[in-house]
Amino acid sequence: MTLLIYGYNYMKRTNLIATVLLAITITSLTGCASRMIQVSPGSENVDLLNSSNVTNCKSLGKVTVSVMTNFGIYTRSADDVESNLLQLARNSAVESNADSVVKEEMPEYGRRTFSLYKCRR
Numbered sequence: 001m002t003l004l005i006y007g008y009n010y011m012k013r014t015n016l017i018a019t020v021l022l023a024i025t026i027t028s029l030t031g032c033a034s035r036m037i038q039v040s041p042g043s044e045n046v047d048l049l050n051s052s053n054v055t056n057c058k059s060l061g062k063v064t065v066s067v068m069t070n071f072g073i074y075t076r077s078a079d080d081v082e083s084n085l086l087q088l089a090r091n092s093a094v095e096s097n098a099d100s101v102v103k104e105e106m107p108e109y110g111r112r113t114f115s116l117y118k119c120r121r
Helices: 002-035 078-095
Strands: 047-049 058-066 100-103 111-118
Touching (some): 058 078, 078 100
Antiparallel strands (some): 100 111
């Protein structure tokens, strides 16, 4: 009888440890996902504007960017996803010699289209 109770407690403890390790792993991966987006040199100078602010700017086209939104059963926060999408748009703006971006439609969670503009001369 004592062996059975000991075995039961051992299994409970093992399951608890496995659950804690899984939670730590998921948290680490989701935190890393936000930092895995490369920051291109010059992207910090790209402005996020409203469509009303770009009337005197030159349109350089559009770009659609996407990021991972799920890690297994875990869904990333909207703020983290949006931040990553904006960084990817800023990186694309640098590659296109644009200095401003405007958020456009978001056809699905984790994907967004941005318009690219050259506003500064």
